[in-house]
Amino acid sequence: MSALPQGMAPDTGQLAAATATAALPSVTPGRLRWERFKRHRAALVSAGVLVFLLCLCFSAPLLAAALGVDSTSISLFKRFDAPSAQHWLGTDELGRDVLIRLLEGGQVSLTVGLVTAVFAALIGTTVGLLAGYHGGRLDQLLMRFTDTMIAVPVLPLLIILAALDPKKLPLPEALTGSDSFSLYRIVLIIALFGWTTVARLVRAATLAARQREYVRAAVALGAGNGRIMLTHILPNVVSPIVVATTLSIGNIILLESVLSFLGLGIQLPLPSWGNMLTNAQETIWSAPLLAFWPGLLIFVTVISFNFLGDGLQDALDPRSSGDKK
Amino acid sequence: MARFLVNRLLQSLVVLLVVSFVVYMLIGLMPGDPIDLMIAANPELTPEDAARLRALYGLDQPLLDRYWNWLTALLQGDLGYSRLFAQPVGEILLPRLLNTLALLAPVLVISLAIAIPVGIYAARHPYTKLDSLINLMCFGGISMPPFWLALLLIMLFAVTLGWLPAGGMGTIGGAGGVWDSLKYMVLPVTTLVLLSIGHQTRYVRAAMLEALRQDYVRTARAKGVPEGGVVYRHALRNALIPVVTIVALEFGTLFGGALVTETMFSYLGMGKLIYDSILGNDFNVALCALLFVTIMVLLGNLLADMAYVLLDPRVSFQARAG
Numbered sequence: 001m002s003a004l005p006q007g008m009a010p011d012t013g014q015l016a017a018a019t020a021t022a023a024l025p026s027v028t029p030g031r032l033r034w035e036r037f038k039r040h041r042a043a044l045v046s047a048g049v050l051v052f053l054l055c056l057c058f059s060a061p062l063l064a065a066a067l068g069v070d071s072t073s074i075s076l077f078k079r080f081d082a083p084s085a086q087h088w089l090g091t092d093e094l095g096r097d098v099l100i101r102l103l104e105g106g107q108v109s110l111t112v113g114l115v116t117a118v119f120a121a122l123i124g125t126t127v128g129l130l131a132g133y134h135g136g137r138l139d140q141l142l143m144r145f146t147d148t149m150i151a152v153p154v155l156p157l158l159i160i161l162a163a164l165d166p167k168k169l170p171l172p173e174a175l176t177g178s179d180s181f182s183l184y185r186i187v188l189i190i191a192l193f194g195w196t197t198v199a200r201l202v203r204a205a206t207l208a209a210r211q212r213e214y215v216r217a218a219v220a221l222g223a224g225n226g227r228i229m230l231t232h233i234l235p236n237v238v239s240p241i242v243v244a245t246t247l248s249i250g251n252i253i254l255l256e257s258v259l260s261f262l263g264l265g266i267q268l269p270l271p272s273w274g275n276m277l278t279n280a281q282e283t284i285w286s287a288p289l290l291a292f293w294p295g296l297l298i299f300v301t302v303i304s305f306n307f308l309g310d311g312l313q314d315a316l317d318p319r320s321s322g323d324k325k
Numbered sequence: 326m327a328r329f330l331v332n333r334l335l336q337s338l339v340v341l342l343v344v345s346f347v348v349y350m351l352i353g354l355m356p357g358d359p360i361d362l363m364i365a366a367n368p369e370l371t372p373e374d375a376a377r378l379r380a381l382y383g384l385d386q387p388l389l390d391r392y393w394n395w396l397t398a399l400l401q402g403d404l405g406y407s408r409l410f411a412q413p414v415g416e417i418l419l420p421r422l423l424n425t426l427a428l429l430a431p432v433l434v435i436s437l438a439i440a441i442p443v444g445i446y447a448a449r450h451p452y453t454k455l456d457s458l459i460n461l462m463c464f465g466g467i468s469m470p471p472f473w474l475a476l477l478l479i480m481l482f483a484v485t486l487g488w489l490p491a492g493g494m495g496t497i498g499g500a501g502g503v504w505d506s507l508k509y510m511v512l513p514v515t516t517l518v519l520l521s522i523g524h525q526t527r528y529v530r531a532a533m534l535e536a537l538r539q540d541y542v543r544t545a546r547a548k549g550v551p552e553g554g555v556v557y558r559h560a561l562r563n564a565l566i567p568v569v570t571i572v573a574l575e576f577g578t579l580f581g582g583a584l585v586t587e588t589m590f591s592y593l594g595m596g597k598l599i600y601d602s603i604l605g606n607d608f609n610v611a612l613c614a615l616l617f618v619t620i621m622v623l624l625g626n627l628l629a630d631m632a633y634v635l636l637d638p639r640v641s642f643q644a645r646a647g
Contacts, residue, residue, distance in 0.1 A: 042461070042464075144336075148340050148343065151337075151340055151577070151619075151622060151623055151626055152340070152344055152577070152619060152622070153577045153580055153581065153615075153618045153619060153622050154577060154578075154581060155580070155581035155584050155585075156581075156584065156596075156599045156603075156615050156618060157348070157615075159599070159600060159603055160348065160351050160352065160355075160603055160611070160615075161351065163355055163356070163603055163604065164351060164354045164355060164356075165354060165355055165356035167356075168353075168354045168356075169354065250467075250468060254468075254470055254471075257470050257472075258470070258471065258472060258585055261470075261472045261585075262585075262588070262600065274470075277472065277473065277476070280476055281476065281479075281589070284476060284479065284480050284484060285484060288480055288484070291473075291476050291480070292477075294473075295470055295472075295473030295476065295477070298470045298473065299465075299468055299469060299470060299473065302468035302469075302470070303464055303465060303467075303468035306464055306467060306468050307464060310464075
């Protein structure tokens with residue numbers, strides 16, 4: 001309001017309104033959260049970096065068309081080319097453009113991270129709501145199961161699941177034979193282990209919410225269990241879900257990259273930041289930068305998601321934030 | 326105490342049984358068939374021979390019976406025979422396990438020796454420039470892709486500077502000895518320390534901040550205990566309880582990092598063994614190695630629970646036994 005242009009004389013009514021707002025700025029809960037989020041500078045920067053990366057990766061086709069390159073044409077005459085006006089980051093061991101491949105790999109890695117996190121959050125929320133709301137035997141059973149999933153060594157089991165022969169599973173040939181099958185598989189198997197944190201947080205929040213007056217009122221009014229869980233409890237446990245889900249994306253991208261790097265995650269011809277590094281151990285002698293870029297992008301993406309989650313925690317869940325983790 | 330222990334041990338056994346069953350079933354779904362692999366190596370074998378081999382190894386029986394046979398043999402100490410290494414599984418596992426422990430023990434000692442003082446410093450000077458810098462570096466460590474970190478270290482110290490070997494466990498044809506082995510351990514240990522130190526420092530900082538806020542710290546200050554005594558004798562001892570617990574609980578994560586690191590540096594430990602045996606269709610080894618690691622992780626969890634109770638007299642077994 002103080003930004004009114006000089007020399008423009010507002011009439012008194014507007015002026016009064018302006019002073020009133022200046023004296024008593026409207027503080028909505030959303031505004032408060034935004035203020036708290038803004039104080040976390042690293043989170044703010046990270047949000048910008050992530051938006052930029054997402055836009056950049058998904059505009060790969062445009063950039064490829066503009067530069068007149070594509071990521072699939074193999075040319076042995078152009079192996080390990082230095083950066084040039086056409087190939088901004090040079091070419092790889094098969095003469096493909098590194099930049100466009102990086103961006104396409106980013107599309108896959110970011111998609112896996114986001115989709116898996118949402119998927120895992122759905123499983124975790126369901127388990128947590130059911131366990132926290134119903135309590136008793138069901139709660140015990142679900143939480144024992146959750147504890148078991150937490151106790152097992154995740155990476156070796158993921159390797160086994162990723163190495164399963166899809167032809168021995170009762171799946172349609174069209175699915176197992178498709179190029180995107182490795183993408184679906186990795187989303188599914190990481191989500192299988194990734195839901196435990198959300199489940200525990202949602203259970204704890206549900207246990208607390210269940211005792212509140214509005215839930216008792218809903219019970220008294222004759223609302224069904226499903227309705228109480230979805231319309232009365234769920235909106236009140238959203239904050240921990242959002243925070244935990246954001247924090248899990250970084251971890252998921254790391255797991256995906258490790259599996260793809262080991263040759264068990266995203267399979268060629270689909271590129272991902274992890275599988276672009278599979279041959280890196282041989283090429284570090286001849287072209288060290290080839291091994292540098294994909295890892296740097298993984299690192300920047302993961303650290304940004306972690307900072308974003310940290311900032312969201314400060315903003316949405318101030319009581320449990322920062323110092324108590 | 327005894328009841329609590331028995332309870333937890335029983336739970337761990339159930340988890341172990343479930344894991345072994347699930348993994349056994351999953352391994353049946355892996356590509357390739359051990360008998361096909363044997364036949365491929367020897368063209369003189371006829372289909373009848375293959376069928377006889379199948380019967381010999383019990384592969385013609387239903388999956389559940391096979392699991393039962395495998396389990397009873399395992400409990401009698403027969404871990405099976407490795408096709409990949411042409412050795413009994415038991416003889417492969419033990420040296421690999423020792424190698425992994427030899428890798429992880431210095432990692433834990435070094436990373437905690439750095440994380441604890443740094444975390445204490447950050448907690449005593451919260452929201453300062455240096456605290457923010459420490460926090461930034463912690464996030465860097467947490468967000469680092471393990472194989473890329475290993476690659477960077479190899480690039481810097483093995484390729485560019487040539488100071489340290491890029492992988493392996495000893496100079497081939499060299500004199501051997503402790504110094505030679507140590508040289509090969511520097512890079513894997515550094516990788517794992519850098520990977521685990523971020524989490525640990527953040528835990529120490531958070532636990533210390535929490536402890537320094539407590540009433541007994543204010544009391545200690547009020548009665549004139551010097552600052553060093555307040556921090557180390559009153560606050561730190563309480564702050565270490567959650568830290569010890571979390572370090573023990575994170576053993577599974579640490580082992581995941583070890584798997585990648587061992588594979589990158591060709592270090593012959595359990596992680597590389599699991600990876601190689603799964604990819605090489607050596608199911609006897611994969612099963613036993615995986616169970617071994619699960620046992621170690623469960624033991625870590627058990628130790629974490631016990632440490633919690635033993636270190637903190639306020640926590641009683643009765644309350645946690647349920």
